Amino acid sequence: DGGITQSPKYLFRKEGQNVTLSCEQNLNHDAMYWYRQDPGQGLRLIYYSQIVNDFQKGDIAEGYSVSREKKESFPLTVTSAQKNPTAFYLCASSIQRVTTSTDTQYFGPGTRLTVL
């Protein structure tokens, strides 16, 4: 089955530790995105990538880093510099590079990160 997978589903870390969230897609999509969702809030864009080896900052990139070494994979690292990292993290992908306004996004199941 084609889709987007994120692992793990739940993640607990101590304050001050870096943590990497996995996102893999086998949809052959060019574009991938990372969002953060806090309770009662909308999705906020952290980073996006339109093509392998290229990525752009979103609205709240501070304290996060990403890589896009393969088309299928877009891991997100939450660094110790992120002041309030506890949140629901969602990865998404879309068929094309972000050059068409009609393209829709498909989401992975998300990772709930709790920093203790």
Add this chain to the structure above:
Amino acid sequence: RKEVEQDPGPFNVPEGATVAFNCTYSNSASQSFFWYRQDCRKEPKLLMSVYSSGNEDGRFTAQLNRASQYISLLIRDSKLSDSATYLCVVIPASGGSYIPTFGRGTSLIVHP
């Protein structure tokens, strides 16, 4: 003013009721519009796109009003399974890069 605004609700309706949500957007150059559904503690899933002429999918009808800069979602004959949060998504036109902007969502609770 926020780019995309939605009434968070919750809208509490009985089964069989008709309910409508609105979503306003601030960027008049916005190109595309979508409604997503998000169940509790799950990922958002595309419900429907919103076309200029309006579109219908079963019990769901979406409309766009460019003059007043809002989109709407109408749900007829509500089912218990319609209980969820409905996210409005707007794609603005910005320098050739079309990054979606999400509203905070409207919560719908359908009760027996």
